[in-house]
Amino acid sequence: MELRHLRYALTLSEHAHFGRAAAALGIRQPPLSQQIKALETELGVRLFDRTGHGVRPTAAGEAFLARARQVLDHLDLAVRDAADAGRGETGSLAIGFLGTALAAVLPEVLTAFRARRPQVRLELRELPSARQIEALLDGSLDAGVICGPPPASARRRLSSLPLGRESLVAAVPSGHPLTGATSVPVRALDSEPLILSSRQAEPAAADVALAVCRAAGVEPRIAHEAHNLHTLLGLVACGLGIGIGPAGMRRFRHVGVTLLPLEPAAAGLEFHLAHRFGPVPSVLGAFLRTVRQVHKG
Numbered sequence: 152m153e154l155r156h157l158r159y160a161l162t163l164s165e166h167a168h169f170g171r172a173a174a175a176l177g178i179r180q181p182p183l184s185q186q187i188k189a190l191e192t193e194l195g196v197r198l199f200d201r202t203g204h205g206v207r208p209t210a211a212g213e214a215f216l217a218r219a220r221q222v223l224d225h226l227d228l229a230v231r232d233a234a235d236a237g238r239g240e241t242g243s244l245a246i247g248f249l250g251t252a253l254a255a256v257l258p259e260v261l262t263a264f265r266a267r268r269p270q271v272r273l274e275l276r277e278l279p280s281a282r283q284i285e286a287l288l289d290g291s292l293d294a295g296v297i298c299g300p301p302p303a304s305a306r307r308r309l310s311s312l313p314l315g316r317e318s319l320v321a322a323v324p325s326g327h328p329l330t331g332a333t334s335v336p337v338r339a340l341d342s343e344p345l346i347l348s349s350r351q352a353e354p355a356a357a358d359v360a361l362a363v364c365r366a367a368g369v370e371p372r373i374a375h376e377a378h379n380l381h382t383l384l385g386l387v388a389c390g391l392g393i394g395i396g397p398a399g400m401r402r403f404r405h406v407g408v409t410l411l412p413l414e415p416a417a418a419g420l421e422f423h424l425a426h427r428f429g430p431v432p433s434v435l436g437a438f439l440r441t442v443r444q445v446h447k448g
Contacts (some may be wrong), residue, residue, distance in 0.1 A: 156190045156225070159183060160198060164216050168205040176363045193235045203215050211241035242434040244270040247283035247295030248424075249353075250380055251399030256422050256446075257296060271434055279352035279378060284309070287425055294426040299355025301425050311423040312439070314446055318412065318419040320362060320396035321389045322346075327395075334414040336400045344374030344392035353379040356420055360395040363417040373440040384408050 159176065163183070166172040173180040191198050198212035208216055228298055248257055261273070278286065283295035286304050301309040321335040326385055345364075348356040356378070364371045374392040377383035380400050387394040388407035397420050401410050426435060 152190065152193060154223070156186060158264070159186050160190060160212075161219055163187060163199065163206060164212070165210050186316050192420075199382060204409060242432070243436055244293050244434055245274040245276065245296075247276050247278045247286060247292045247437075248279060249296060249298060250278065251317065251397050251402075252296040252314075252422055260325065260442050260445050264438055267441060268434070268437055269323075271285060271437075279349075280355065281352050283425070287427060290427070294424055294438065297355075297423055297425050298420055299359075300421070300423050302354065308428055309343050309425050310428050311425040314422040314424055314442070316419045316421050317397040317399050317419060318414055319360065319395055319417045320398050320400065320410045322384055322396060323409045323411060324387050324390045324393070325409070326390070327393070329411070330409045332340075333410060334364070334412045335393075335401060336370060336414045337363060337417075340364060340395075341369045342372060342392060345371050346375045346377060346383055346386045346394040347371070347373055348380075348383065348394045348396065349376040349378045357419055359417070359420055363395070363413065367415075390438070 157369075161175055163169065163172040166175055169180050169184055169405050173183045175408065176183065194211075194215070196207050196211040197394070198215055199206040200209055215297075222224065265273075276286075276292070278295070280297040280299070282293075283292060283297050284301060286292035287295055287309055288305060296314065298309075300306075300313075321329070321340070323329045323335065329339065345360075349361050350357040361371055375386050377386060377394075377447075380396055383394045383396055384400060384403060384405035386392065388405055395413075398410075398412075424439075425441070431439065
């Protein structure tokens with residue numbers, strides 16, 4: 152049995168006449184009669200009653216035709232789904248992100264992508280950069296917004312696209328003499344207990360903060376390391392030191408913390424979208440094109 156046999160039987164049922172059905176199919180009547188007869192012989196039942204005026208389905212024919220119609224409908228859906236997936240219009244994407252990225256660089260991208268690919272299922276995971284790198288390498292993430300480019304150890308397997316840069320700010324606890332200032336001179340951090348991003352979780356962020364201090368002649372006295380910016384702000388609010396982090400922390404609004412620009416202004420942190428080297432699945436390719444278009448504009 153072949154798919155054409157299903158189409159022949161359905162067309163014959165629709166036209167109720169071998170001649171008209173053959174014309175609709177673009178074949179001659181004898182081959183159609185032979186194919187329907189062969190189908191009935193294979194099934195072991197009569198599908199159509201022949202009359203002087205045409206044909207009509209038997210009870211067995213009605214049951215067969217109902218299933219045959221479902222088979223062809225599902226085949227059409229399979230063809231359509233394959234075409235949609237090939238264009239990146241369906242499927243799923245697992246995307247990692249940093250908390251600041253969700254507020255700074257991702258909203259416009261996600262809004263644009265959802266408008267262009269509404270059928271793609273997005274799985275968003277908030278993870279520190281180091282965890283995202285691991286997940287990208289083991290395949291559990293398709294793409295990730297990380298702080299800084301991928302580390303040297305991963306650059307043979309990961310590609311990255313720069314998304315933007317954020318300046319560094321100082322997070323000062325309430326009651327500290329610097330809270331009344333309009334900015335914080337980096338030199339004023341000398342001998343102050345500092346709270347930085349963990350080098351284990353965010354090595355690029357930690358390295359930039361340390362470099363800013365040392366460029367001003369300050370040897371940082373690190374009191375605590377935080378695995379995320381919410382924790383960093385919480386430790387500052389507890390009066391455990393002055394934090395250094397991206398300006399995007401302003402969006403988190405933490406009671407007991409004043410955020411002030413550093414003086415002189417530092418180069419800041421770069422955000423990158425990283426993904427694995429190699430053939431890019433259609434849906435990821437569509438996402439990368441959206442990222443480039445949004446950030447180019």
